[in-house]
Amino acid sequence: MTGNPGATAATALAGHRRRTRTRLVILCLLAAATLGAFLLDIVTGPSSLSAGDAIRGILAPGGLSRSATVIIWDVRLPQALMAVLVGIALSLAGAEMQTILNNSLASPFTLGLSSAATFGAALAIILGIGIPGVPQTWIVSANAFALAFATAMLLQLLARLRGSGGETLVLFGIALFFTFNALIAIMQFIASEQALQQLVFWTLGSLTRSNREKIGILLVVIACILPLSFASSWQLTALRLGSDRARSFGVDVVRLRFFSLLRVSVLTGTAVAFVGTIAFIGLVGPHIARLLIGEDHRFFLPGSALAGALVMSLASCLSKTIVPGIVLPIGLVTSLIGVPFFLALVLLRWERG
Numbered sequence: 587m588t589g590n591p592g593a594t595a596a597t598a599l600a601g602h603r604r605r606t607r608t609r610l611v612i613l614c615l616l617a618a619a620t621l622g623a624f625l626l627d628i629v630t631g632p633s634s635l636s637a638g639d640a641i642r643g644i645l646a647p648g649g650l651s652r653s654a655t656v657i658i659w660d661v662r663l664p665q666a667l668m669a670v671l672v673g674i675a676l677s678l679a680g681a682e683m684q685t686i687l688n689n690s691l692a693s694p695f696t697l698g699l700s701s702a703a704t705f706g707a708a709l710a711i712i713l714g715i716g717i718p719g720v721p722q723t724w725i726v727s728a729n730a731f732a733l734a735f736a737t738a739m740l741l742q743l744l745a746r747l748r749g750s751g752g753e754t755l756v757l758f759g760i761a762l763f764f765t766f767n768a769l770i771a772i773m774q775f776i777a778s779e780q781a782l783q784q785l786v787f788w789t790l791g792s793l794t795r796s797n798r799e800k801i802g803i804l805l806v807v808i809a810c811i812l813p814l815s816f817a818s819s820w821q822l823t824a825l826r827l828g829s830d831r832a833r834s835f836g837v838d839v840v841r842l843r844f845f846s847l848l849r850v851s852v853l854t855g856t857a858v859a860f861v862g863t864i865a866f867i868g869l870v871g872p873h874i875a876r877l878l879i880g881e882d883h884r885f886f887l888p889g890s891a892l893a894g895a896l897v898m899s900l901a902s903c904l905s906k907t908i909v910p911g912i913v914l915p916i917g918l919v920t921s922l923i924g925v926p927f928f929l930a931l932v933l934l935r936w937e938r939g
Contacts, residue, residue: 609885609889612878612889613879613888616893620892620895620896620899623895623896623900624667625641626899628640628644628662628666631657631662631906632912640658643658644663664801665794665796665902666902667796668793668800668801668804669895669899670895670898671805671857672804672860672861673871673891673894674891674892675804675853675894676868676898677867677875677890678811678815678890678891678894679694679849679853679854680693680867680890680894681875681886681887682815682850683697685825685846686842686846688825690873692869693868694854695763695865695868696756697737697762697763698741698759698760698766699734699850699854700734700854700858701766702734702766703733703734703854703859703863704730704788704789704858705733706732706734707785707788707789708777709729709773711777711784711785712774712776712777712778712785713773717729726859727859730855730859731855731858734851737762737766738848738850741758742847787862787915788862789917790915791862791864792915792916793916795861796860800860803856803860804856807852807853808853811852812891814845815849818842818845819883819887820883820884821842822842822846823881823882825837854868863917864898865917865921865924866923869924870893870897870927871890871894872890873927874889874890875892875893876890897923898920901920901923905919
């Protein structure tokens, strides 16, 4: 007996609206949690300031001493803002990377972009080699971004020559990852003790180099990339069904992968150039969003950005509280968070066959 088509359509529409409302509520909760973590990041740190003083220092800077105002506005607030922006950039890049490669274990560092950025920083720190015309204070950041971006373009060229599949990009990325790591090891071997110390500190990842200028640049980059990513959301959702299905919907898969990789390289290169190597945020953030929201990229992409910002802000808080009086490099904290999560993903994939 055939059911009423009108009733079936109405039930399906009601279910769609219910899922949409649920996803919007989850996005609002993630945004609220991120705001809470951001405020917690501001009130924590190795100083005698209380949480109340920190909040008053933000709302009414004139009510505190000069030293307290400097701590809040010149140290804590820039670092807290940078944590949020870096979390958004890396997690959004990871979400697109996992989609275009069809690999849930992919992240911005899968293709060797982070290793390329580290090698660029090593050239500046150890050999003093930089882009002509770049000020000395920006030479490390400029080198890191330039090498990461150039690596992404090289990967795209190699993929076009040998095939456009995600597997091709991953294989080339792994090869470049080990190549740049070998070059970094050579740089470390020939470095002086002082230069080696600077490079090691850079590779650990740190928010201490945050300032208003870097925050402004990263904010502009994210503001320019976000609309482009959201505009491609339906194409990315179709790609999750497979390349053949996506092509049947009229999606130019090769073009989509190219521009997605371009966005990933800009986001990753800018974030890594300013704070150094930050591991696992691009892996953990998208998986949290996927678990809560699903694969609809209209909600998955903003969910990934918010989840990455939340995890990064919480990691920033932990970096200041694990060892009293000492601020640990945030890259170490994200690795401690990410490694168990990564192993759980590997085991889950293995159990599912």
